[in-house]
Amino acid sequence: MPLYRTSAAGLLADTFAPAVLTARLTEQYRSTHGHQPGQGEQRAWTNSLPALAHALADAGLEKVEVLIEYQLPQTSKRADAVLCGVHPKTGQPSFVVVELKQWTEAVPYDDAPELCTVPKLGTVLQPALQVNRYCTYLKDFVRALSDGTTTLAGAAFLHNMTAADGEWLQDLALDNLSQVFTAAARSAFIEFLTRELSPSPGACAADVLLRSAVGPSKKLLDLAAAEIADREQFVLLDEQHVAYTLVMRAVHRARESDAKQVVVVTGGPGSGKSVIALALLGELSRLGYPVLHATGSKAFTTTLRRIAGFRAPRVQDMFKYFNNFTASRKNELDVLIADEAHRLRKSSANRYTRAAQRTGKSQTEELIDVARVPVFLLDEHQVVRPGEVGTVAEIRAIADSRGLELVQIDLHGQFRAGGSAAYDTWVARLLGLLPGGPLSWTGDDDRYSVKVVDSPSALESELSAKLGGGQNARMTAGFCWNWSDPVGSTLVEDVRIGDWHRPWNVKGDRKVGEAPPSQLWATDPNGFSQVGCVYTAQGFEYDWNGVLIGPDLVWRNGAWATDAGKSKDTVVTRGTASAEFDVLIRNTYKVLLTRGMVGTILYSTDPETQEFLRSLVD
Secondary structure, X not given: OOOEEEEHHHHHHHHOOHHHXXXXXXXXXXXXXXXXXXXXXXXXXXXXXXXXHHHHHHOOOOOOEEEEEEEOOOOOOEEEEEEEEEOOOOOOEEEEEEEEEOOOOOEEEOOEEEEEEEOOOEEEEOHHHHHHHHHHHHHHHEHHHOOOOOEEEEEEEEOOOOHHHHHHHHOOOOOOOOEEEEHHHHHHHHHHHHHXXXXXXXXXXXXXXXHOOXXXXXXXXXXXXXXXXXXXXXXXXXXXHHHHHHHHHHHHHHHHHOOOEEEEEEEOOOOOHHHHHHHHHHHHHHOOOOEXXXXXXXXXXXXXXXXXXOOOHHHHHHEEEHHHHOOOOOOOEEEEEEOOHHHOEOOOOOOOOOHHHOOOOOHHHHHHHHEEEEEEEEOHHHOOOOOEOOOHHHHHHHHHHOOOEEEEEEEOOOOOOOOOHHHHHHHHHHOOOOOOOOOOXXXXXXXXXXXXXXXXXXXXXXXXXXXXXXXXXXXXXXXXXXXXXOEOOEOOOOEEEOOEEEOEOOOXXXXXXXXXXXXXXXXXXXXXXXXXXXXXXXXXXEEEEEEEEOOOEEEEOOEEEEOHHHOOOHHHHOOOXXXXXXXXXHHHHHXXXXXXXXXXXXXXXOHHHHHHHHHHEO
């Protein structure tokens, strides 16, 4: 949906009082998003929209409909403007995506042609590629733009830039979806607009766009199938194949009977839930079913996008987040695959969301409503934050309230930890997540290794040796140390145990020095030198797993004791009752202890706990 809709003539009239127009857009933005737009965005409206309005007027396109700040479906990205009208040759609806830039200069960024550096903004995506991606996304997800009857074009208008400063950007305009025009090329911009749009009224075309069904196009589904369906690493075993087959049957039945069905797949770490999810995504795409994948984890989603869309970046757009479906229509998709569904939140709304914009639904309800067959894959023992409600009971209650059939499939296999169901059981018994109390680790026919070491330096040394032998390894820890912002291009070594100290993984989505961004910590080779936390480790696997158990979980008098005072995770400690904190910390260490496929090396900062672990592990 756009922030503001008007004709080109109406926009021109508005720009004679730019402060009033900006105030109107600001109020609409606040109403829609629940918070104030930035000063930079407001300046852009004041300075850039008049440039667009006058260009449309000079092109004789006063009746074209203008959608300002048009939000791309199922994403938070917004195009500055979408022009809606009639194509002068075909007489069919025609649309032009326009990105408006106030830049006066931009220079290439090193040897990366897709990036440029702009004063005061830093490194950004170059505008030809930005508008091209917006257009491609719209063609992939708005059905009205993929049926062959409409036309779509895209342009960036750098209305303050001279010809000399913008010439290199114009050279990057390779097709009709990625044109670039500077102030010096304003006449060429007007000519471009008249090639794509006629003087006829554009209100009907705007209605076509805004009312269009949304979902991945056939072309994108074919591309996803080619990228995912035939990959060797997605081969299914035993219960995995059973789950996959049952989900496929549910999808076929829902389409044939025009009915909904909810599917829940449960399983522990490494039981293959994500393999099933990707196999389903690939096969359903091949069959042409509108399907998307979603998670609640930025790190996990980023990595899946990287893996599944390595050769075809457009496939990355099929990986969403749980909160991307608040404005979606009911049954907009045939299938939604909700992976890592234990991370579902009570609500997609946050503190910035205004009351008028809240759906009144839980996040689980939103995901059930958006698809004919919502598929939830979860492990209830991986709930690690307050407000996470992804349980079978929660999903079943909502399905029952809607009169929907729920099919539950339990995966009993254990594939991540070297195929060691014994280790998975050992961890669950150790932490009291299964009854019976802790067990001694006696091995599992050499399929999995568990070791307790005397110091964090010994833990790191053993993992380094594994790296030298061609295997991958990571160190993780409970959130018991402060997490500082980097100093320049250097991470602060916050995790300090005696004379050993290392930094946490990077906080954000940009690398710091050689350290990878947080979402790539588990998969980038340079991630080994930082200590990962549960939020960056959850959902990933590596050969060797080193776990530093902090003072938030200690063994006392024959039982575990948790101490909120020793935790630095304010998200978990703030306002959390002691009983809930106890469960969340045990689940946190369950996640950390089950990331390794070959072996796990342990060290506790607490001497009594360290001695207890040694008594269990020979």
